Amino acid sequence: MEKVLQVQDLHVSFKTYGGEVKAVRGVTFDLHKGETLAIVGESGCGKSVTSQSIMKLIPNPPGKITNGKILFKEKGLVQLTDKEMRKIRGADISMIFQDPMTALNPTLKVGDQITEGIIQHKNISRDEARKKAVEMLQLVGIPSPESRMKQYPHQFSGGMRQRIVIAMSLVCEPEVLIADEPTTALDVTIQAQILDLFRDIQKKTGVSIILITHDLGVVAQVADRIAVMYAGKIVETGNRREIFYKAQHPYTKGLLNSVPRLDVESGDLKPIDGSPPDLFSPPHGCAFAARCQYTMEVCEKVYPFETKLSDEHLVECWLQDERAKKMKVNIR
Amino acid sequence: MELNKQQDPKLAPDILDEWFVPKEKNRDEAEQVVRPSVSYWKDSWLRLVKNKLAMLGLIFLILLVVMAIFGPVISPHPGDQQVLENQNQPPSAEHWFGTDELGRDVFTRTWEGARVSLFVGVVAALIDFIVGVTYGGIAGYKGGKVDHYMMRFVEILYGLPYLLVVILVSVVLEPGLFSIILALSVTGWVGMARMVRGQVLQIKNYEFVLASQTFGTKTSRIIRKNLLPNTMGPIIVQMTLTVPAAIFAEAFLSFLGIGIQPPLASWGSMASDALPVILSGHWWRLFFPAFFISLTMFSFNVLGDGLQDALDPKLRR
Amino acid sequence: MVTYIFKRFFAMIVTLWLIITLTFFLMHSLPGSPFNEERTTSEAVQKNLEAHFNLDKPLPVQYVSYLKSVIQLDFGPSIKKPSDTVNEMLGRGFPVSFELGMLTLLVAIISGITLGVFAALRHNGIVDYIAMTIAVFGISIPNFVMATLLIQQFAVNWGILPVATWKSWQHMVLPTLALATGPMAIIARLTRSSMLEVLTQDYIRTAVAKGLSPFKIVFKHALKNALLPVVTVLGTLAAGILTGTFVIEQIFAIPGMGKYFVDSINNRDYPVIMGTTVFYSALLIFLLFLVDIAYGILDPRIKLHKGEGK
Numbered sequence: 001m002e003k004v005l006q007v008q009d010l011h012v013s014f015k016t017y018g019g020e021v022k023a024v025r026g027v028t029f030d031l032h033k034g035e036t037l038a039i040v041g042e043s044g045c046g047k048s049v050t051s052q053s054i055m056k057l058i059p060n061p062p063g064k065i066t067n068g069k070i071l072f073k074e075k076g077l078v079q080l081t082d083k084e085m086r087k088i089r090g091a092d093i094s095m096i097f098q099d100p101m102t103a104l105n106p107t108l109k110v111g112d113q114i115t116e117g118i119i120q121h122k123n124i125s126r127d128e129a130r131k132k133a134v135e136m137l138q139l140v141g142i143p144s145p146e147s148r149m150k151q152y153p154h155q156f157s158g159g160m161r162q163r164i165v166i167a168m169s170l171v172c173e174p175e176v177l178i179a180d181e182p183t184t185a186l187d188v189t190i191q192a193q194i195l196d197l198f199r200d201i202q203k204k205t206g207v208s209i210i211l212i213t214h215d216l217g218v219v220a221q222v223a224d225r226i227a228v229m230y231a232g233k234i235v236e237t238g239n240r241r242e243i244f245y246k247a248q249h250p251y252t253k254g255l256l257n258s259v260p261r262l263d264v265e266s267g268d269l270k271p272i273d274g275s276p277p278d279l280f281s282p283p284h285g286c287a288f289a290a291r292c293q294y295t296m297e298v299c300e301k302v303y304p305f306e307t308k309l310s311d312e313h314l315v316e317c318w319l320q321d322e323r324a325k326k327m328k329v330n331i332r
Numbered sequence: 333m334e335l336n337k338q339q340d341p342k343l344a345p346d347i348l349d350e351w352f353v354p355k356e357k358n359r360d361e362a363e364q365v366v367r368p369s370v371s372y373w374k375d376s377w378l379r380l381v382k383n384k385l386a387m388l389g390l391i392f393l394i395l396l397v398v399m400a401i402f403g404p405v406i407s408p409h410p411g412d413q414q415v416l417e418n419q420n421q422p423p424s425a426e427h428w429f430g431t432d433e434l435g436r437d438v439f440t441r442t443w444e445g446a447r448v449s450l451f452v453g454v455v456a457a458l459i460d461f462i463v464g465v466t467y468g469g470i471a472g473y474k475g476g477k478v479d480h481y482m483m484r485f486v487e488i489l490y491g492l493p494y495l496l497v498v499i500l501v502s503v504v505l506e507p508g509l510f511s512i513i514l515a516l517s518v519t520g521w522v523g524m525a526r527m528v529r530g531q532v533l534q535i536k537n538y539e540f541v542l543a544s545q546t547f548g549t550k551t552s553r554i555i556r557k558n559l560l561p562n563t564m565g566p567i568i569v570q571m572t573l574t575v576p577a578a579i580f581a582e583a584f585l586s587f588l589g590i591g592i593q594p595p596l597a598s599w600g601s602m603a604s605d606a607l608p609v610i611l612s613g614h615w616w617r618l619f620f621p622a623f624f625i626s627l628t629m630f631s632f633n634v635l636g637d638g639l640q641d642a643l644d645p646k647l648r649r
Numbered sequence: 650m651v652t653y654i655f656k657r658f659f660a661m662i663v664t665l666w667l668i669i670t671l672t673f674f675l676m677h678s679l680p681g682s683p684f685n686e687e688r689t690t691s692e693a694v695q696k697n698l699e700a701h702f703n704l705d706k707p708l709p710v711q712y713v714s715y716l717k718s719v720i721q722l723d724f725g726p727s728i729k730k731p732s733d734t735v736n737e738m739l740g741r742g743f744p745v746s747f748e749l750g751m752l753t754l755l756v757a758i759i760s761g762i763t764l765g766v767f768a769a770l771r772h773n774g775i776v777d778y779i780a781m782t783i784a785v786f787g788i789s790i791p792n793f794v795m796a797t798l799l800i801q802q803f804a805v806n807w808g809i810l811p812v813a814t815w816k817s818w819q820h821m822v823l824p825t826l827a828l829a830t831g832p833m834a835i836i837a838r839l840t841r842s843s844m845l846e847v848l849t850q851d852y853i854r855t856a857v858a859k860g861l862s863p864f865k866i867v868f869k870h871a872l873k874n875a876l877l878p879v880v881t882v883l884g885t886l887a888a889g890i891l892t893g894t895f896v897i898e899q900i901f902a903i904p905g906m907g908k909y910f911v912d913s914i915n916n917r918d919y920p921v922i923m924g925t926t927v928f929y930s931a932l933l934i935f936l937l938f939l940v941d942i943a944y945g946i947l948d949p950r951i952k953l954h955k956g957e958g959k
Contacts, residue, residue, distance in 0.1 A: 055858055089860035097858075102851035105870050106950055107877075116869070117859040152949040168859070298351035323352040491664040493933045495892040500926055503914055504675045580791055587793055587896050589915050603793065607900065615801070622794040630789035 004175050004208045005031040005054070005093075010068035012046070012053050015061060019280045023049045025232035026068070031176065036202065036209040038223035039234075040216065040255065044276055046232040047212045051178045054210075055095050056085050072176070091121040094169040098181040100161035104153035111149030114168045121172050136167040139204065140197060159190035163197065170201060180212045195221050216259045220244065225312060228252045231276050231287035238313035248307075248315040251288045286318070294319060376565075379642040386638020389631035396628060400450055403443025410440065412595060420614050430616035433609065441597055442620045448598040449579050449625070452513055456578035457571050459517040464524025465567065471525070472532030483529065489522045498581055502590045512591060516578050524570055531563045565643030572636035576629045583625060599625045653945060661938045668930040672923050673715055677708065679919070724924030729916050735924035742906035743928075745815055746894050749905060752825045753890050757832035762879070764833070765840025769875075770867065772845060780837060787834025792893050796827035796900045813902040824901045828893050832886045836879055844875040873947065880944050884937035891929060 012024035024046040031037050039047045052058050054070055056077065070077040072092060077085065089095075097103045105113060114136065115129040124132075130149070137145035140163040153161060162182065169177060179198070183191040199222055202209060213219060219226055219240075226243040228236045228251065236249040247253050254272040274291040277283055283290070289299040298318050307320035318324055380386055404410075407428075415435035423430045429438035471482040498515045505511035535541060544553075583600025585591035592598045599621040606617035706714075718725065724735035768780035790798075803823060804812040811820050847853065848871055856870045894907035902908075906925065913921035 057854065057857060086860045086862060089858055091860055095858040097851055097855065099851060103855045105852040105856070105874070107873050107948060108870070116861065116865075120859065120861055120865075154950050165855070168855075294354065296352050296354055301351060318352070321352065323349055487660065488664050488667060491660070491934055491937060492668060493888040493892070493930060495888070496926055496930060496933075499892075499914070500672060500675060500922075503917075503922060504679055583791060583793075584892070584896065587899070588911050607793075607797065618794075618797055622791075622797070626790045626794060629791070630785065633785060633788055 001032040001035075003030045004033050004073060005210075006069070006071040007050070007054065008069040008071070010050065010053060010070065011066045012049050012058060012063060013066050014063045021279050022282055023063075023232055023279060024053065025282060027229070027232070027234055029227050029234060029237065031208050031210060033175075033208055034202065034206045035224040036198070036211055036222050038211045038213060038219040038226045039229055040213060040219055040226060041229035042214060042276060044279075045229045047229050048180055050229070051095070051180050051210060051212050054176075054178060055089055055093060056080070056082075057095070087121070090117045090169075090174070091172045092174055093176040093178065094172065094174040096162075096165050096169050096177065096179040096182050099185045100158055100165050101185065103165050104161060106153055108152075109149065110151055110153060110156070110164055114149075114164070114171055117168065118171050133167070133171060136171045137164070139170070139201065140164070140167045142167070158186055159193060162186060162190075162194055166194075166197065166201070170205065170207065173205065173207075175208060176210065177207050178210045178212070181214070182211070183218055184213070184215065191218070192221075198222055216255060228255065231282060232279060233287065233316070235288065235317070236313075236315045238310070238315075242310065242313040246309075246313070248309065248313075248320065249288075249317045250292045250294055250319070254291075286316075296324065376642045380638055383638040383641065385634045386642075389633070389635035389638070392627060392631040393635065396446060396624070396631070397450065399443055400446035403446070404440050407437060407440040407443070409437035412436065420609070420617075422614075423616050429620045430614075432605070432617055438602075438616060438620055441602060442599070442624065445597045445599045445602050445621060446624060448509070448592060448596055449582060449600065449628070452509070452516070452582045452598065453575040453579040453628075455513050456516040456520060457574040459513070460521040460524050460574050461567070461571055463517070463521040465528050467521065468525035468528030468530075469532055472529040472536070475533070475536075479529070479533075483526075486522050486525055489519050490526070492519055494519060495581060495584065498585065499588065499590065502585055507590060507593045509592065509596065512582055512585060515585075516581055520574065520578070524567070524574070527566055527570055528563060531566055532559070535559055535562050565639075568643065569636055569640045572632050572639060576632040579625065579628060654942060657938055657941050661934050664934050665931055668934075669716060669719055669927055670712075672926050673712055676919050676923055677711075719927060724928065725920045727913075727918055727921050729913075729918045729921075735921050738909050738921065739906060739924070739928060742904065742909045745903060746891075746898065746905035746907055749815070749821070749824060749828070749894055749897070749903065750887070750890050752821060753828040753832070753893075754887060756825055756829040757836060757886070757890075758883075760829070761833040761836025762840050762876070764837040766844055766867070766872065766875075768837065768841040769844035769848065777841075781841070784834040784837045784841075787830040788838075790830065792827050792831055793896050793900060795830050796824070796897055799823045799827050800900075815901075815903045815905070820901075824897050824903060827900075828890060828897050831893070832890060835882065835886065839879050839882060840875060843878045844871060847871045847875040850874075877944065877948055880940060880947060884933070884940040887936050888933050891933060 007030075008028050010024055010027045011022070014021040014023055027046070027050050029037065029039075039050065041047050049058065049063075053065055054077070056065075058065070065078055068078070072088065077088065080088070104110070111130065111133060114133040115126070118124065118129040118132055119126065122129075133149065134145045137148065142148055142160065142163055148156075153164075156164065166182075182198075183194050186194060195218060198209065198211075201207065209222075211218070211223060223240055225237065225239050227234045228243070228249065230251050236243070236247065236252045238246070243252060244256070247256060251272070254270070257270040258272060272291055277287050277290060283300065285298070285300040285302055286292070286304055289295045292299065296318060298321075304316045304318045304320075306314055306316050308314055309320075415431075418431050418435035419433055421431040421435075423438075429442055431437055432441070467482065467486075471479045471486075497519050501515035501518050502511060505515065541559075579599075582591055582598055583603065586598055586600035587604045589604075591604075592601045594601075602621035603618055603625070606614070606621070609617055722736070724739070727733045727735060727738065764780045764783065768777040771777050800812055800823065803810045810822055812823075814820055815824075853866060853870060856866045861869075894905060895911050896907075897903070898905045898907040899911055906929075909921065910925045910929075912918070913925065
């Protein structure tokens, strides 16, 4: 399958008064054409920083991509100038943010906010841009789009605004759509509608989606593949079945156990004890060791190697090592 | 880091077999809260001290007050002593700030003027504080219809141009120190009242205040622990802006000839008296009062800015 | 929107009425004023006053007739110059003051916004520090001090600009500068802080993510929102500039309304004080009203909020 986007060994740091925060520490993943990749993890694990790095939206200073490559269709993005990057943003890769209530400019008409992106990137007239915008609003399910174009954001509900934001991000027909917690700020019923919308537009436009979320319920509904992030690293990747039914990393299991599920009869919810490590001075070994139930001495000394369980299923954990398996530790 | 990319553990012989044993650990260690708790006022004070510009303003203000008290005392020349042969002397070892057209010592008069100017500023700010906090507090606390009508009245007063009202009242009253303060206070409290009322209304509805009420906390404790720290900050900031505004307004009135009347002098009236002679080169007559007015304004402004940052509970780190 | 404008207009009328009433009764309570028993004015003037203010009638009648004449924009005669009416003085002096005030407002707005925007865009950079130092000095130095400093430097020491009166553009430079520094500093600080806040908003990040140029982001998305708080203080600033003209016109010997007003205060020329106060208050209140309307137009959210009830 064609790889639209490749992220290789990405490192991102923030310089603060307290020192250097290593927010992303060697993230590698591919995004294939037409798929939805979910990046899952607790807040502060570096998932949003990763996504913003792809768009080069990390404010510099204090943030900086210290190492690694980001390839969009074989083209490196990291070394692009800001001017070159602007041609990519919104046109090839676009982004949706968490809170639809604040993502739209309150003093500009919705129509202007949708069309300005097309006018910026495509060489078309204002009229054609308007036509395209109306089309887009229709696609995301806004009734009577012609008249809605002339309204201001405060005249729409939260769910409607998120639809507008989605229309805005798709209007230039990008290849990649990054959605950073797109449903977190919405009511549960609206969440479901927006997730349906994502699947629908993917079918219609063939856009590849990176979905950033902490909500496994959302992931289960729309993701083709899942990458689980912890303390700035991807600890486990796999397709939906592999992650939900054959998870190997204790952190992934912990996440799954802390969410109510109807399909697995496994009694109580179990929260993961403790909190993520301080990224000012990340541990040498596995960052999850301090919270893991199966910590071995090796876990604190050396970061685990990558183990390939199937074509798509990769995990970084010492429990996969032959020597650990001899220990016969019981993993639930 | 290259190590991590290797697929085969056998290529890394430095990983020993005996490391693959479960490790005992103390879970409580990771759960310690690092931040020591500091009281609101102490925290604010610490942050104010770190703000160099604000501290500079504070030091200037203290110096100004000290000089206003002791300046006329340490000067060898009384402020009302007229020595006609010493007219319009430039600054010298004898007369540090020079003399005026009646041969009076400008140094002594500057600090006597400081007393008047600072007094006017502080008293006007105090009146604004008392009236504004009471009025705004009642309106915000009572809410509903009372609030509605009280604020209607305030809105109308707020629409009146401040200095025009001050001028009008000053024209009507017998000129004098207290007339000026009264004129400054007639509508001066309106800003404070609006601010306090807004704060009280907002805080009344905060979830933490509702929470303390549901836990049965006493009203006095809610006022002391919740309302005070959250309203005192903006009130103090507002006062640091009222004092220089009042000093400026007094200087302005003196300029129009309806401010402080002789024999009393303020910085404003001294500067105003000096205007006609500035072109004849007697720069010191204007320079000293004007400089100290500007310094006072500067100090209050930077201190006010610093306080605003330091007292904002939302900025607490 | 219409109800909102109507309500504001009504409030404006009430405030105006309050001012007229206040001035009227204040002036009548004064001992030694021509409205009282003790009359110290010449016979010719006294006749004028009696005719205009109905002084022989009871107070309520005088009040109503004064209200009537104010509504017809007739402010009566002057005491000190029997040949002049207050209207004639306003006609002569106000255009000059208006010119000075508008020039000042224009200079203050343009330079203040420019300084504030550049300071915010170069936050914590050298431009920011320079701009904010200028602003702190601008706020700290009263306009009459600024005026004398400017006269000292530009007129006395360098001799490149005239000191007094109001004839050519060279005459306008120093008074305008002296009067504009304060408001400019306030606008610069306000613009900077509100611009800084706006630039951290989510919709700015959205605009960046769309691939817009920094120019478009600043001027299309950020500036309008950042200027909303600035618009709200324009009324207050205009009031400050207006009262500032009293002092500046005095220093620079500009034959504007401010100078007449100060003279009338010193001469206790009560009809002039009354007329000017009412006229200036009306002007300022009308300005505040315009500012409110402008705000309502600039911020689409305001129609919903204020239109209902408040």
